[in-house]
Amino acid sequence: MIEILQNLSAGFATALSPDVLVYAFAGCLVGTLVGVLPGVGPLAGISLLLPVTFGLNATSAIVLLSGIYYGAMYGGSTTSILMRIPGEAASVMTCIDGYAMTQKGRGGAALAIAAVGSFVAGTLSIVGLMLLAPPLAEFALRFGPPEQFALLTLGLLVLAYMSSGPMTRSLTMAALGLLLGMVGMDTMTGLFRFDYGLAELGDGIGIVPVAVGLFGISEILLSAGQAIKSDVRSPRLRELLPNRQEWRESAAPIGRGTVLGFLIGILPGPGHIISSFVSYSVERRLSKHPERFGLGAVEGVAGPESANNSATSGALVPMLALGLPSGAVPAIMLAAMMIHGIAPGPLLIQEQPALFWGVIASMYVGNVVLLVLNLPLVGLFVNILRVPYSYLYPSLLAFATLGVYAVNNSVVDVWIMGGAGVVGYVLRKLDFEIAPIILGLVLAPMLELSFRQSLAMSAGSYGIFLTHPISAGMLLVAFVLLLLGMRSIFARAAEPGAFASLAPSAGPEQEGKS
Amino acid sequence: VRSLTIDQVAGGFFTAFSLLVLWEGRKIPFGFLAEPGPGAMPTLLACTLLICSLALIAGGRAGKRAAAIQWTEWRHAVFILGTCAFMALALERLGYRLTIFVALLVLVTILEKKSWIAGAIFAGCFSFGTHYLFNSLLQVPLPQGPFGL
Numbered sequence: 001m002i003e004i005l006q007n008l009s010a011g012f013a014t015a016l017s018p019d020v021l022v023y024a025f026a027g028c029l030v031g032t033l034v035g036v037l038p039g040v041g042p043l044a045g046i047s048l049l050l051p052v053t054f055g056l057n058a059t060s061a062i063v064l065l066s067g068i069y070y071g072a073m074y075g076g077s078t079t080s081i082l083m084r085i086p087g088e089a090a091s092v093m094t095c096i097d098g099y100a101m102t103q104k105g106r107g108g109a110a111l112a113i114a115a116v117g118s119f120v121a122g123t124l125s126i127v128g129l130m131l132l133a134p135p136l137a138e139f140a141l142r143f144g145p146p147e148q149f150a151l152l153t154l155g156l157l158v159l160a161y162m163s164s165g166p167m168t169r170s171l172t173m174a175a176l177g178l179l180l181g182m183v184g185m186d187t188m189t190g191l192f193r194f195d196y197g198l199a200e201l202g203d204g205i206g207i208v209p210v211a212v213g214l215f216g217i218s219e220i221l222l223s224a225g226q227a228i229k230s231d232v233r234s235p236r237l238r239e240l241l242p243n244r245q246e247w248r249e250s251a252a253p254i255g256r257g258t259v260l261g262f263l264i265g266i267l268p269g270p271g272h273i274i275s276s277f278v279s280y281s282v283e284r285r286l287s288k289h290p291e292r293f294g295l296g297a298v299e300g301v302a303g304p305e306s307a308n309n310s311a312t313s314g315a316l317v318p319m320l321a322l323g324l325p326s327g328a329v330p331a332i333m334l335a336a337m338m339i340h341g342i343a344p345g346p347l348l349i350q351e352q353p354a355l356f357w358g359v360i361a362s363m364y365v366g367n368v369v370l371l372v373l374n375l376p377l378v379g380l381f382v383n384i385l386r387v388p389y390s391y392l393y394p395s396l397l398a399f400a401t402l403g404v405y406a407v408n409n410s411v412v413d414v415w416i417m418g419g420a421g422v423v424g425y426v427l428r429k430l431d432f433e434i435a436p437i438i439l440g441l442v443l444a445p446m447l448e449l450s451f452r453q454s455l456a457m458s459a460g461s462y463g464i465f466l467t468h469p470i471s472a473g474m475l476l477v478a479f480v481l482l483l484l485g486m487r488s489i490f491a492r493a494a495e496p497g498a499f500a501s502l503a504p505s506a507g508p509e510q511e512g513k514s
Numbered sequence: 515v516r517s518l519t520i521d522q523v524a525g526g527f528f529t530a531f532s533l534l535v536l537w538e539g540r541k542i543p544f545g546f547l548a549e550p551g552p553g554a555m556p557t558l559l560a561c562t563l564l565i566c567s568l569a570l571i572a573g574g575r576a577g578k579r580a581a582a583i584q585w586t587e588w589r590h591a592v593f594i595l596g597t598c599a600f601m602a603l604a605l606e607r608l609g610y611r612l613t614i615f616v617a618l619l620v621l622v623t624i625l626e627k628k629s630w631i632a633g634a635i636f637a638g639c640f641s642f643g644t645h646y647l648f649n650s651l652l653q654v655p656l657p658q659g660p661f662g663l
Binding site for chain 1: 520521523524525528531535538539542543546547548549550551552553554555556559560562563566567569570573574578580583585587590591594595597598599601602603605606610614617618621622626628636640641644648652653654655656657
């Protein structure tokens with residue numbers, strides 16, 4: 001414990017240095033704006049702003065990106081409560097009771113509860129991150145290649161299992177991402193694969209152009225041409241104070257949301273979204289008056305808002321301790337670390353203590369900054385929605401191009417970004433979840449290396465994955481998840497009418513009749 | 515074709531893609547199962563993708579029809595992608611400032627139907643402003659075009 005406190009004080013020395021403090025502040029501010037703007041969620045925001053970090057050192061870069069990540073969670077609640085426009089997906093549940101409170105004239109109180117809940121959850125979950133990540137990383141130091149392979153396989157399968165759609169869809173996306181990760185030089189033999197003579201593909205397909213294309217460009221393509229409601233109304237400062245009953249009713253949901261969010265955030269998958277949904281349903285179930293939900297129950301704001309903020313810190317646990325991103329946002333942050341020459345993995349905390357503890361401390365500072373920023377400046381943030389989208393998306397497009405080009409000074413990356421944008425656009429239109437692609441792309445080299453190293457260790461025996469207890473345990477869990485996923489696939493295929501489309505007369509007309 | 519579901523269409527596409535990868539991967543040494551070479555993992559992954567794609571086709575027979583998807587924003591999307599392609603082609607020929615200026619001007623005035631003056635002011639401020647921020651302040655090298663632009 002004393003060691004943790006010593007490390008933390010060193011972290012605060014880093015986090016409170018003027019330059020890091022500026023980036024923490026900038027990250028929180030930009031993150032809040034990203035969260036406020038509908039359609040530009042934390043994923044697209046971080047993808048598009050990743051290039052800004054290229055000129056910075058690793059600590060400042062991760063501090064900035066973390067600030068954007070949890071800042072977006074704060075910002076997302078503002079438009080949800082005041083205008084029923086979720087700035088990002090995790091704020092959908094806040095819309096229900098938050099907007100109902102606004103209609104009753106309690107919008108200011110809802111904003112204050114959301115901000116305080118987010119602050120409490122954010123701060124407590126950082127304590128969790130701080131206490132959990134170092135021992136987890138120490139435990140992971142026992143991992144050899146078989147355990148690493150099993151962990152990566154398990155991570156991908158849990159993500160596929162936790163995804164919103166059928167497991168086959170997520171697995172297809174993960175396999176596609178892993179295949180993209182096979183492009184470029186084989187690290188063990190030096191042989192080039194699928195590079196088609198393009199020198200730029202020798203190092204593989206870059207994570208940045210794919211991430212910016214899949215998330216940023218596809219978002220621009222989907223939302224361009226759509227009018228965004230800009231009926232802006234912001235509460236006055238004196239309306240921001242909740243009454244005693246609202247405070248009392250919010251305390252327990254904030255506590256429960258914090259714990260739920262942190263635990264769900266650790267698991268692979270869109271933890272910040274799932275946790276807000278779970279928290280809302282838990283609060284509704286536990287409430288003595290569930291009929292109030294949907295009509296302006298303050299618990300419906302406090303729980304989900306705390307949960308989604310807590311989940312952001314939870315998501316950083318496997319990323320910082322194991323080098324295993326639990327979702328698309330941590331995957332992009334991992335890519336940013338690699339761009340800055342930081343090798344992710346269990347050794348990160350030992351080898352880069354200034355980075356790890358600096359980021360932890362900056363998150364404490366960031367949460368205070370967000371609380372101070374959000375409530376008094378709520379009116380200003382809401383006014384961001386007055387910026388016409390016809391000027392906003394061309395700026396985002398130009399900014400994405402600039403950033404992607406700046407990584408390697410290569411126009412091939414700009415083409416890859418465009419291609420990934422088209423793929424992301426089509427897949428999102430088809431309701432496919434694209435996060436597993438980026439996760440597959442990030443994990444592919446590690447997965448292949450650990451697989452081949454394991455077999456080299458065992459002189460070609462696949463039994464090595466089962467004779468190592470940790471690896472065997474993780475692969476068993478992965479296998480069970482696969483079986484559970486397959487059960488739902490077979491159930492889907494066996495549904496009545498599943499084979500209707502094979503019938504000669506089947507088609508839109510037939511469908512219309514039924 | 516109109517009666518196919520989304521999963522069937524996507525599954526068909528991914529099946530074709532995985533077969534293409536398997537075909538292209540045959541040139542890379544596979545090694546042996548006990549001692550995998552550089553071609554082993556791509557082949558295994560392509561097989562995984564193939565199996566997932568076939569499962570997608572088999573399991574998606576009762577899903578939403580592909581024909582039911584609305585592509586209302588396709589004109590905007592094609593125009594934006596065209597602008598992206600222009601930026602990729604022009605960036606190292608015309609330089610950063612000129613390329614971004616033209617791209618933004620075209621998007622704002624032609625696609626979004628804003629006035630030429632507003633478009634030119636916006637495009638000029640953005641292209642020159644970001645060039646100054648990144649190239650001069652953050653020392654990120656950006657391509658220069660004719661006349662040092």
